[in-house]
Amino acid sequence: IFFRLRPMSSQYLLEEQRSALPAHWRFAFGVVAGAAVVMVGCLASELAPQATSLFVAPAMTARPMAVGMASSPVWRSSVEAAQALSEDTVEAIEDQAIAEAASDDGKRVSQKELLGIDGQKTWYPKAADTALANKEWYVIDAEGLRLGRMATQIARILRGKDKPEFHPAADMGDYVVVINAEKVEVSGKKHSQKLYRRHVTGRPGSMKVETFDQLQARIPERIIEKAVKGMLPKGPLGRELFRHLKVYKGPAHPHEAQSPIEFKFEGKLAKAAEPVKVGR
């Protein structure tokens, strides 16, 4: 919520603050209203802590966090468990903990026995963590999005950079399906000036050059694929990550069985969705 509201006028201020302002100040509250929104949020969290603690988290992120967290490793279910506890049970647990501490006989239960995680060993993703079952599927509608800005986000998702379980040597990323590939935009005169070169036979003299427009007319998927491929790491892992990108022309894609989540370019990523100044 805090990131999507655009500070425009004093309507986001509280009553007491608004009455303190003279009328002609209200036009000047550009940057300042953004701060006021946060103040409102903090006051709201004071008044209704339970509500905000449950709802602030999903609204904060650019992608639906609740679903992403649900598919994360097993021990993440402790969040839901913690939130589901009522005040009485929390008090009961606290009382029990105090009683246990009072009657402590010095025996220590190691974290390994208790949780199954060895806290002294550095965690490295195993096959179970990189398994297909743990991966999310996202669908991105490329219509009107700017090529490079969209591609950086795609590469980020594919690599798994948006997860705290990220590891550079492991495939912790998710799958991305891109639709409406032929409708992706570039700014300026790139439609006629951006060149795609390829060497057909490998021998000198066989280089073919196409403009962005020509390639978009011929094989539009290749434009997005090339953009993202250049942003992924080069090597066997990078090649594997690239295989998790599926680009399609038009609005249909054959991955409905994976029920991909729509990824919206909002909040901090909104620049990718801004209308483009095109000077062909």
Added chain:
Amino acid sequence: FRNAPAMTVRKDKIRALAKGFYGRRKNVWTLQINGVEKALQYAYRDRRRKKREWRKQWIQQLGAGVLEHGISYSRFISHLANLKVLLNRKMLAELAQTEPSSFRCLVEMVRDRMAEQRKVQLQGAIERLRQETAVEDLRREWNLDKDRRKKIDIEALLLEREREIIQKAQKGG
């Protein structure tokens, strides 16, 4: 061959280190010694690099974990330092992975602090706006000179005004 026993001992040590090398580099002496020497140099260098690499990884993981809550890593770390939370990046990254509710508590601490800072900034901004618009108001009200570059001392003017009002009241009374 001179001193074959000693040579064999030394060569055996190096041969053992060359296990797992590619192709002839694991079998052939001249290639073994080249490979092993380089490997030991890399090991020396990378024992120092290891510390940097781990820190990089923790920061990347922390950055991702914190971004899920809507804050950037840089803000998070700086506010955490101001709050005198001494947890290092290794522990924070582990918390982000395995203890999401505790990590969320840290994030909320930081967010509260950010809100406090913004309150202070907001008040400062209001003060500055008040000053500027007060000056504009006075200029318009009292038809002062149109030269905006001339700074007006508000307090002096107000004092003068008050004095005038008091004098008028006294005269009237």
